[in-house]
Every structure is written in C-alpha cells, then in structure tokens.
Amino acid sequence: MKLMKRSMTLVLSLMFVLLTACGGGTTSGNVSNGDKPNSSDNAESIKWDFAIFVGLTHPMGVLATDFADEVRKKTNGKLDITVRPAGELPYKVDEFVRVTGDNSVQMSDPISFFIAGDLGAGALPNLPYLVENFDQLDETMEVLKPYVEKDLSKFGTKMLYYYPWPPQNLWGKGDLISSLGDMKGTKIRSQSPEQSVFAEGLGGSPVSLVTAEVPAAVQRGMADAVITAALNIEGSKWNDFLDWGYMIGLQTPPSYVIVNQQAYDSLSDDVRAVLDEVSNDYQGKVKQRMQDIEEQSKKHLTDAGMKIVDAPQDEVKEMINQSIPYWTEWAKEKGPDAEEALQKVREKLNK
Incomplete structure (x- = not known):
C-alpha cells in the first residue's frame, strides 16, 4: 500500500512538471497574436x-x-x-x-x-x-x-x-427631379422615424430597410430613392443603381x-x-x-455620370419653416430632457 502511494505521488509530480514545461499554467487575460504577448513588457x-x-x-x-x-x-x-x-x-x-x-x-x-x-x-x-x-x-x-x-x-x-456623417441628401433612380414636389407618390428608404415623417411630408411613402437590403429593394422597385450622403453612395456602390442626387441638406447626423x-x-x-x-x-x-x-x-459620382444638383435656397427655407412645428412636437413626446435640449440647441444655432 505504501509503495502504491509513493508511486501515485511520483506520477502526480511528473505530471505537474510536464504541464508547467508545456505552458499549462493559467493566465488572467487573453493574449493576442497566437497567444504570444505583443507588448514590450510581456503584459x-x-x-x-x-x-x-x-x-x-x-x-x-x-x-x-x-x-x-x-x-x-x-x-x-x-x-x-x-x-x-x-x-x-x-x-x-x-x-x-x-x-x-x-x-x-x-x-x-x-x-x-x-x-x-x-x-x-x-x-x-x-x-x-x-x-x-x-x-x-x-x-x-x-x-x-x-x-x-x-x-x-x-x-x-x-x-x-x-x-x-455628412449632410443627408436625396438620391434616386430615373429622371432627375426639379423640386421636392416631384417626390410625391415615390417610395423613399427611411433610416429613422424622423426621416419617415419627412418622406410623408413630401407625399412619399417611407420604406424601412437596413443597409444590406437597399440594393435589391431599389432594383426590384420596392424603393425609388434613399436619403444618405455621397460617401455612402460611393462607399456602398449604390451608384450602380441610382442616377441622381438632389442636395437638400436634410440632416447632419x-x-x-x-x-x-x-x-x-x-x-x-x-x-x-x-x-x-x-x-x-x-x-x-x-x-x-x-x-x-x-x-x-461627389466628384467621383459626377465623373461617373451621376447628375447632382443643389436644391434652390427658397425651397430649403420653406422646408425649414415647415419642420419647426415638428421639432416641438417631437421633443414633447420625448420628454422634459428633449424639450430642454431642443430649446438650448435652437438658441445656440439661432433657429
């Protein structure tokens, strides 16, 4: 019996030595680059x-x-x-x-x-x-x-x-619009409740789509236009299926x-x-x-044949005036913090 105990002790001791030699000790955190420390002090x-x-x-x-x-x-x-x-x-x-x-x-x-x-x-x-x-x-x-x-x-x-993100503008397929009134009856991809309200105000129908769904939706006629920035049009390669941009400066999110x-x-x-x-x-x-x-x-898109125009300033001013009542309504629904913040922001921006 004593011989068996000594043998077991010897085996366990050998196992501990082997594990230690092979790096079997535990660590308190993750190590990058194939489990090799990549800092000078081996942290x-x-x-x-x-x-x-x-x-x-x-x-x-x-x-x-x-x-x-x-x-x-x-x-x-x-x-x-x-x-x-x-x-x-x-x-x-x-x-x-x-x-x-x-x-x-x-x-x-x-x-x-x-x-x-x-x-x-x-x-x-x-x-x-x-x-x-x-x-x-x-x-x-x-x-x-x-x-x-x-x-x-x-x-x-x-x-x-x-x-x-850069100012958000309208981008669509087909003939270039001459005013926001041309958007009546169109399907406009919306990224937020606020964009949906804007689309409805144009007489359009907001369509909620995640980014990956946009190309197929536009190509299948589920959406006629999107609200986004030029860098996203180019970066996501949406210029493959969109024809024009109408610069309205809707938001800078x-x-x-x-x-x-x-x-x-x-x-x-x-x-x-x-x-x-x-x-x-x-x-x-x-x-x-x-x-x-x-x-x-914008330059790359224009050079590639996309038509990009600025909305008339009087049209933009009219849209700003129409939006102000919605700001107040929106903040009231969000609560006292939003109402307070809106007042401070409007004072800051002189709007």
Whole structure:
C-alpha cells in the first residue's frame, strides 16, 4: 500500500512538471497574436470586439480600423480591438446600444438614426433641418453631450467620441427631379422615424430597410430613392443603381462611438488614458476628413455620370419653416430632457 502511494505521488509530480514545461499554467487575460504577448513588457492583451454596420472598405470602416490600430500601437498591444464589419456578428445596428451594454461586444459605432428608439434628447440631430452642416453639429454637441451620456448610461454604455456623417441628401433612380414636389407618390428608404415623417411630408411613402437590403429593394422597385450622403453612395456602390442626387441638406447626423462601461472601467489607468487620448484625437480630426471624403465622392459620382444638383435656397427655407412645428412636437413626446435640449440647441444655432 505504501509503495502504491509513493508511486501515485511520483506520477502526480511528473505530471505537474510536464504541464508547467508545456505552458499549462493559467493566465488572467487573453493574449493576442497566437497567444504570444505583443507588448514590450510581456503584459497580456485585452481583446475587444468593435461592431460597425458597414464594410471594412467603406470610409467609416477604414476610420474604425485606423482607430483600433492606433489604440493597439499606443498601448503596445495591451488593448487589442478587432473591428467586426456588417454581417460578421449576429447583431443589427439598431441593437448596438443594447449588445454593447450587455458586453456581447465591447464597442460599437451606431449612427444616431438607427438607435433613435434608445435615445431621448440624444436623437435631436435626427430632426429635419435642425442641424444642417458640420459646424452646426459641433455647436449642437456642445449642448447635447450630457444628454447623450445620460441616454447611454441607462444601458451600461458611454460615449468615447462622436463623429459627423455628412449632410443627408436625396438620391434616386430615373429622371432627375426639379423640386421636392416631384417626390410625391415615390417610395423613399427611411433610416429613422424622423426621416419617415419627412418622406410623408413630401407625399412619399417611407420604406424601412437596413443597409444590406437597399440594393435589391431599389432594383426590384420596392424603393425609388434613399436619403444618405455621397460617401455612402460611393462607399456602398449604390451608384450602380441610382442616377441622381438632389442636395437638400436634410440632416447632419452623428455616429456615437460607444463602449461598455464596465469594460472601460476595468482597464488599467495607463490603457484607459491612451484610449481617451486617441478618442479625443479622433473627435477633433475626423470632421475635416469627412468633409474631404464627401467632396471627393461627389466628384467621383459626377465623373461617373451621376447628375447632382443643389436644391434652390427658397425651397430649403420653406422646408425649414415647415419642420419647426415638428421639432416641438417631437421633443414633447420625448420628454422634459428633449424639450430642454431642443430649446438650448435652437438658441445656440439661432433657429
């Protein structure tokens, strides 16, 4: 019996030595690059997923990848963010706030249109003709940021930074329209309740479609026009089935790049500081980048044969005046925070 016990002890000791030699010890975190530390001090990397609703080659996909690369570089690999493009994960963009909140992903980039249902005052930039250009969005966000943070905190998320999508315009197939009155009876793809109200105001029928559904819907006659920016027309290759653009400057919506609050809080001080630094940097430099890409996209589309014209200023002014009562009605339905924020934004923008 004693001999058997000594044998078992010897076997267990040998197993422990072999496991240790083969790397069988446990670690407290994930390590990137094939389980090899990629930082100079051999610290284990923290792996995050960053969900976006476009492809990696889309301008916004490139932007997200650049952001992740810069964070990885400046943290020496301690924070390893993987960008997950549309279709890679089983989450729709209108679920991004919630799946980020429950830590299914640690970061996401939803445009304000798609998460309007989860936002209160934070959805203000979606209103027709309230925020018409990049500068007005910056002024609006000076007022709106605390309200956005309050909206997002209800889901266990916070905003790292925002960036502007270019002004949203009308794009369609067939003959170029000469006025918004020509949109009566047409089917217009809508990305938000606010765009649906605008489409109905034109006498059109709003059609709710996710980004991936748009090409087939237009080609099959389920939609005649879309509301979006030139960079998205080019980036998504929608110019293959659309013929014209009518520049109305309907909205300049933000994308809110958000993070799971607990994941953010669990970062070490040095890594969190880098993440904040890169976020603040992108907050400042993306505006000019979006302006440049939008102008380049318009030129590319025109050179490819698409007809792009500006709506007459008197028509735009008329649409602004018609939109003001809806702003008030919208804010009242959203609640006191939205009413307060709308008043402050209108004062800021002198509208």
